[in-house]
Amino acid sequence: MSSISNFQILAVNASDAAIWTFVVYTLLVFVIAGFANNLLKGRSFLSEYFLGSRGLGVWAFALTFAATSASGGSFTGFPAKIYTHGWILALWIASYMVYPLCTMGLLGKRVNQVARKSGAITIPDVLRDRFDSRSFGLVATLLIVFFLSFNLIAQFKAGSVILQTLIQDVDAFKGLSGFVGSSVSGMDFFSEVDPGYFTCLVLFGVLVIVYTTYGGFHAVVWTDVMQGVVMIAGVAIMLPLTLSQVGGLRSGTEQMARMIPPRIGTASMELADSTDSPRALTNIWIAQTNSDDIRQIYRLSGSIAIPAGEKVIDDIPVVEIRTPEEVERLWDKFFSELPESAWHQIGPAESNIRQAAVEGNFVLGATESGIDILCTFGEFQDFEYGAERTGHYVSGPAPMPPKPDQDDGPTDAEVAAAAGFLPLGMAISFFFMWAISGTGQPQYMVRLMAFKDSKTLRRAIITVTIYYGLIYFPLVVIFCYSRILLPGMENEADRIMPAMAVTLTENAGYGWLAGLLVAAPFAAVMSTVDSFLLVISSALVRDVYQRNISPNASETTIKRLCYLTTLVIGTIALVCAINPPAYLQDIIVYVGSGLAACFLFPVVALLFWKRSNTAGCLGSMLVGFGTHLFMHVLSWWRGGEFTDPVNLFGFSPVVVALAASLIAVLVITPITPKPAEHLVKKYFEKE
Structure with a gap:
């Protein structure tokens, strides 16, 4: 890498x-x-x-x-x-x-x-x-x-x-x-x-x-x-x-006042090739541009274990960063200097939907020794309270993360x-x-x-x-x-x-x-x-x-x-x-x-x-x-x-x-x- x-x-x-x-x-x-x-x-x-x-x-x-x-x-x-x-x-x-x-x-x-x-x-x-x-x-x-x-x-x-x-x-x-x-x-x-x-x-x-x-x-x-x-x-x-x-x-407080609570979801990670031995990936960030060239930043949670011979890992917890200021800062720190080879085209060429990933200090897939991965995101949930709004991290009541959906109505x-x-x-x-x-x-x-x-x-x-x-x-x-x-x-x-x-x-x-x-x-x-x-x-x-x-x-x-x-x-x-x-x-x-x-x-x-x-x-x-x-x-x-x-x-x-x-x-x-x-x-x- x-x-x-x-x-x-x-x-x-x-x-x-x-x-x-x-x-x-x-x-x-x-x-x-x-x-x-x-x-x-x-x-x-x-x-x-x-x-x-x-x-x-x-x-x-x-x-x-x-x-x-x-x-x-x-x-x-x-x-x-x-x-x-x-x-x-x-x-x-x-x-x-x-x-x-x-x-x-x-x-x-x-x-x-x-x-x-x-x-x-x-x-x-x-x-x-x-x-x-x-x-x-x-x-x-x-x-x-x-x-x-x-x-x-x-x-x-x-x-x-x-x-x-x-x-x-x-x-x-x-x-x-x-x-x-x-x-x-x-x-x-x-x-x-x-x-x-x-x-x-x-x-x-x-x-x-x-x-x-x-x-x-x-x-x-x-x-x-x-x-x-x-x-x-x-x-x-x-x-x-x-x-x-x-x-x-x-x-610090002013920055918190401008924050919007993130969205919580899951992702599937697909490797280009399976590995010969087990390994783990930690601290993975995903960048993506959508069809309108809008930047999106995601963080895959925890240590992701990749068994030997496996290519697909499902149900990975993921957090989508929603505060525009944070998105730009993270983009500059992680992705602004990435080589072109690190980016994957994940849609039609004319749609300009592209994705890149980094792990800690390393680009995933930038070189032949790297690991090419592609993430597919599932459904995301907004916070139960405070979604899409600023100021809640410095006032009360404070934001509340989403709870699991119940088939028989809200608990x-x-x-x-x-x-x-x-x-x-x-x-x-x-x-x-x-x-x-x-x-x-x-x-x-x-x-x-x-x-x-x-x-x-x-x-x-x-x-x-x-x-x-x-x-x-x-x-x-x-x-x-x-x-x-x-x-x-x-x-x-x-x-x-x-x-x-x-x-x-x-x-x-x-x-x-x-x-x-x-x-x-x-x-x-x-x-x-x-x-x-x-x-x-x-x-x-x-x-x-x-x-x-x-x-x-x-x-x-x-x-x-x-x-x-x-x-x-x-x-x-x-x-x-x-x-x-x-x-x-x-x-x-x-x-x-x-x-x-x-x-x-x-x-x-x-x-x-x-x-x-x-x-x-x-x-x-x-x-x-x-x-x-x-x-x-x-x-x-x-x-x-x-x-x-x-x-x-x-x-x-x-x-x-x-x-x-x-x-x-x-x-x-x-x-x-x-x-x-x-x-x-x-x-x-x-x-």
């Missing part, structure tokens, strides 16, 4: 320096796990492995809380939402700035006190011991395992996507993924799996499972501290690079999409989703059981609030403007963070920095996965096995079961992520809102209300779960997506389910027996 050297291509090319930067970061993770494992010796295994002996100081507590909360959604799903919808995401995420005040300020001190009085190691421990109810503890355990298992699969996907974006152009990785692809070819389970994605999934999964299993809580906390620093450093570097490359805040999700992203009712819903419902997340509550004293808690609240402000607002700016630097990624928006990191550093001439920037979202995913693994492991070993099956199990048995459970759960999540969920952020929102609906008001009641009892809190938990699940299942039953729930009265499931949970605890508690007096004295009277 011939290289085009006189203009810059919007390509994502990894450098060896970036890889080595990333490798150094990975090695540090294993060093930390080794030191953490040494701390397990000579101490109570359960308390140390799952809570770090309740001795976290300000920086360790603040950064492990912040890093765990800033998950793969923050650096993968959230940027994808920003890229798709624009500036409205600043309002969507706004209440997350006060989330630490709600979670740590409202529950922190009280959760810590109750856990110390009962000797609890897990959140189900707290719930069970507060009412001396085995059934309450078991229900809580099952709900935690149910929801976090979904989230764990989504996080594994995020880790793989991030890693793949960094190393996909490295020759050694291409060889390895080619070998993996050949090894699994012919297996139905892997028929639709990208070999590169699967290779990165295994690499990521082995890394995070091993260091979490080996090091336990302290390994998680210390890596969270390092990952918290890496995350904020990555954002601090990306923000000025982004602003400089789009011409500043004013220029509730499609009707909602036609109203745009984040109308007023949904804006209110997401305020509760982030600021209020975040308080009900048991995976974060367990961090509240581990800090040293009240002084540590107060300082950590301030630290985490500032930290979130330094992370999330810059992310909105960076990924709004990523639409300018990396157009046409609507079909693979979950890749925008690592793709943007590599593009920014290469445009600036500092390719080695890509490894550090990609380590930021990778760190966010790792810090969430390791925490979720420990929460699920502790729930199964401590709350199911030790407290219900074998109360007198030896520490050696518990230790082996903890290691084994963490390993097995991680492996199961890895296998489930081979065919991953389509939309990462939608899964994260489902899990977060579901856990809040189940846990927020029952936990608040048992911590602060003396009259609260098992019936009221358990009923509240089940009503919240059932209401939340019903709104999702109803959407699926009507022909929509499970992750696009029915929004009753214009509000998302989290608001409706929280309201139902609150009503349940207030109604059921007074009409059921009072809690045992000795439990009230133990948890509400000062010693």
Whole structure:
């Protein structure tokens, strides 16, 4: 293939320096796990492995809380939402700035006190011991395992996507993924799996499972501290690079204001000749002039695998760029200097319909060594809201991508999409989703059981609030403007963070920095996965096995079961992520809102209300779960997506389910027996 050297291509090319930067970061993770494992010796295994002996100081507590909360959604799903919808995401995420005040300020001190009085190691421990109810503890355990298992699969996907974006152009990785692809070819389970994605999934999964299993809580906390620093450093570097490359805040926003949402469709790609061996094409742009000599630009999405001997690839997702300014800019960068041999006549000569294709820095079909391809486009769909109009990326409601057509008429999700992203009712819903419902997340509550004293808690609240402000607002700016630097990624928006990191550093001439920037979202995913693994492991070993099956199990048995459970759960999540969920952020929102609906008001009641009892809190938990699940299942039953729930009265499931949970605890508690007096004295009277 011939290289085009006189203009810059919007390509994502990894450098060896970036890889080595990333490798150094990975090695540090294993060093930390080794030191953490040494701390397990000579101490109570359960308390140390799952809570770090309740001795976290300000920086360790603040950064492990912040890093765990800033998950793969923050650096993968959230940027994808920003890229798709624009500036409205600043309002969507706004209440997350006060989330630490709600979670740590409202529950922190009280959760810590109750856990110390009962000797609890897990959140189900707290719930069970507060009412001396085995059934309450078991229900809580099952709900935690149910929801976090979904989230764990989504996080594994995020880790793989991030890693793949960094190393996909490295020759050694291409060889390895080619070998993996050949090894699994012919297996139905892997028929639709990208070999590169699967290779990165295994690499990521082995890394995070091993260091979490080996090091336990302290390994998680210390890596969270390092990952918290890496995350904020990555954002601090990306923000000025982004602003400089789009011409500043004013220029970037003006360019977004002139944007028209693209059209989404599919394409078939036909090669002039079949290849002798499998290969993959990435970052393909198609230019076409129609009969009126009007220029059109398309981007084929994802990595396109071409099996040996094949000539036609069907159903390739494609994005048509619609903004005239973008079309001209992309034409100048990619196609203005192409040799005549790169253009294909695809209609009668007098019609002047011609087509050309480039892959990264290479022309497809310009020389004898190139690959001549012809793309045939299928039907395109406009955005449900904002199509053919400018200004929606800088105002609200924001543009909404098209939803799949339904034979029996529009679904509730499609009707909602036609109203745009984040109308007023949904804006209110997401305020509760982030600021209020975040308080009900048991995976974060367990961090509240581990800090040293009240002084540590107060300082950590301030630290985490500032930290979130330094992370999330810059992310909105960076990924709004990523639409300018990396157009046409609507079909693979979950890749925008690592793709943007590599593009920014290469445009600036500092390719080695890509490894550090990609380590930021990778760190966010790792810090969430390791925490979720420990929460699920502790729930199964401590709350199911030790407290219900074998109360007198030896520490050696518990230790082996903890290691084994963490390993097995991680492996199961890895296998489930081979065919991953389509939309990462939608899964994260489902899990977060579901856990809040189940846990927020029952936990608040048992911590602060003396009259609260098992019936009221358990009923509240089940009503919240059932209401939340019903709104999702109803959407699926009507022909929509499970992750696009029915929004009753214009509000998302989290608001409706929280309201139902609150009503349940207030109604059921007074009409059921009072809690045992000795439990009230133990948890509400000062010693």
